[in-house]
Amino acid sequence: MRIGLLGTGPWARMVHAPALSGHGELDFAGVWGRRTAAAKDLAERHGTHAYDDLDALLAEVDAVAVALPPHVQADLAVRAARAHCHLLLDKPLAATVEQGRAVVGAVRETGVASVVFFTARFQPEPEAWIAEQAAWGDWFTARAQWLGAVFTGDSPFAASPWRREKGALWDVGPHALSVLLPVLGDVQRVTAAAYGPGDTVHAVLDHVGGASSTLTLSLTAPPAAAGATVELRGEAGVTLLPESSEDAVAAYGRATDALLAAARTGRPHPCDAAFGLRVTEILAAAEAELARDPD
Structure with missing residues (x-):
């Protein structure tokens, strides 16, 4: 499969490009970015070509990997x-529900395969744990804390305009939802409040299976307090999401494997664009709750 990379920011440099260039079943065919010089530099580092014209790249490849802000990603995903x-x-997947629906509509109309990279869903230990807990099914409640130090530590993402605007709800909220939804089921009601430092958000989810979950999300945590925890409680007792032995580059390689399999078989992956849209809908519902919060 010939694949092109759209985007040249820190995540593209740290994860996407190394994973694509090192994958044995891919031809890393080119890079396009909104900054021409950055695209040329990244392409040179990985022995591929930089494209000034996005349509020219799309005409040459079978697939694209996107490392761009959500509002940009959604529009270009439809185009691709x-x-x-x-x-x-x-x-x-997108910055709004409307944008997310446009992506899903384009995927369905054209029949292309889609995979959204939720990191924990492509790491072996968390992936196995999620499947095991989903099969058990009898959970009473869950607690998820996804705390980053993006705005308090030395993070390459601190200057990201969309993270400054959207905050932890949209940046790390998807990670928490990607773990909770396959285990506890879809969400039928959301409440949310912005209590705490910076962009810290708390949300309560009412799941269709009867369980509830609480989320604490922040990009403003002290570096020493950063980290992710997901705890489930039910008839089986208490269990915690395990840490992964693999880094993000390896996980992205697994996501690429999933895209290859979906393209080859025509069977959608659980983390396809439709799942990404559902996550977007829940984030938007929480965001609407925050807008009604008098504080």
Whole structure:
């Protein structure tokens, strides 16, 4: 499969490009970015070509990997799907529900495969744990804390305009939802409040299976307090999401494997664009609750 990379920012440099260039079943065919010089530099580092014209790249590849802000990603994903390119997308799928629906509509119209990269869903230990807990099914409640130090530590993402605007709800909220939804089921009601430092958000989810979950999300945590925890409580007792032995580059390679399999078989992956849209809908519902919060 010939694949192109759209985006040249820190995540593209740290994860996407190394994973794509090192994958044995891919031809890393080119890079396009909104900054031409950055695209040329990244392409040179990985022995591929930089494209000034996005349509020219889309015409040359079978798939695209996207490492761009969600509002940019969604529009370009629609464009790529209509050029019959399979889609390896990042979370969140889109910045609005309307944009997310446009991506899903383009995927369905063209029949291309899609995978959204929720990191924990492509790491072996968390992936196995999620499947095991989903099979058990009898959970009473869950607690998820996803705390980052993006705005308090030395993070390459601190200057990201969309993270400054959207905050932890949209940046790390998708990670928490990607773990909770397959275990506890879909969400039928959301409440949310912005209590605490910076962009810290608390949400309560009412799941269709009867369980509830609480989320604490922040990009403003002290570096020493950063980290992710998911705890489930039910008839089986208490269990915690395990840490992964693999880094993000290895996980992205697994996401690429999933895209290859979906393109080859025609069977959608559980983390496809439709799942990404559902996550976007829940984030938007929480965001609406925050807008009604008098504080």
